[in-house]
Amino acid sequence: MNDITKELQYITANPFKRKGKKELEKNRFIFSLSIDQNWFKTDVAKQIMEIAIDQNLLLDQGETIKANYDLNQIELTLDYKPDNEIIHKIKEINKSPQPQQPETNLLKNLKIPKKQKEKEIEKVIKEMKGFIDRETATLIVARKHGIKIDKEIEKTLRKTLTK
Known part of the structure; x- marks a missing residue:
């Protein structure tokens, strides 16, 4: 070993x-x-x-x-x-090529500058005191802006936020 x-x-x-x-x-x-x-x-x-x-x-x-x-x-x-x-x-x-960041998929049609999207994601992570990862923060930002997210993802997000 x-x-x-x-x-x-x-x-x-x-x-x-x-x-x-x-x-x-x-x-x-x-x-x-x-x-x-x-x-x-x-x-x-x-x-x-x-x-x-x-x-x-x-x-x-x-x-x-x-x-x-x-x-x-x-x-x-x-x-x-x-x-x-x-x-x-x-x-x-674990340094293999990573899949495309979720924010590029979820937030790509959001009509705000990329820097603002990044700031909102970072703000959510900070508000949650680092207890959530970037992907979860992206889901929160997407939902906040009215972007529809998959029902299974929504269920996972609710479960994460209530713990």
């Missing part, structure tokens, strides 16, 4: 072990890494979760995730902090 995999296991084991659960909601997992542990910003915590899923360390159960390794093999220490060099390597794993 390489250093990156070991570090990912240790990082991803923390939320489960600290909560005493074998399965966690994805947003609870991200919240634990970013707020409870104060190790990462929420977008980085989400990226780490996605990489761990891609690396088959976590099993994606839809709304929840589970560790795909024996959590009992991981010993937590109170003074542990993720290794920045390894975190950088972990983030490099």
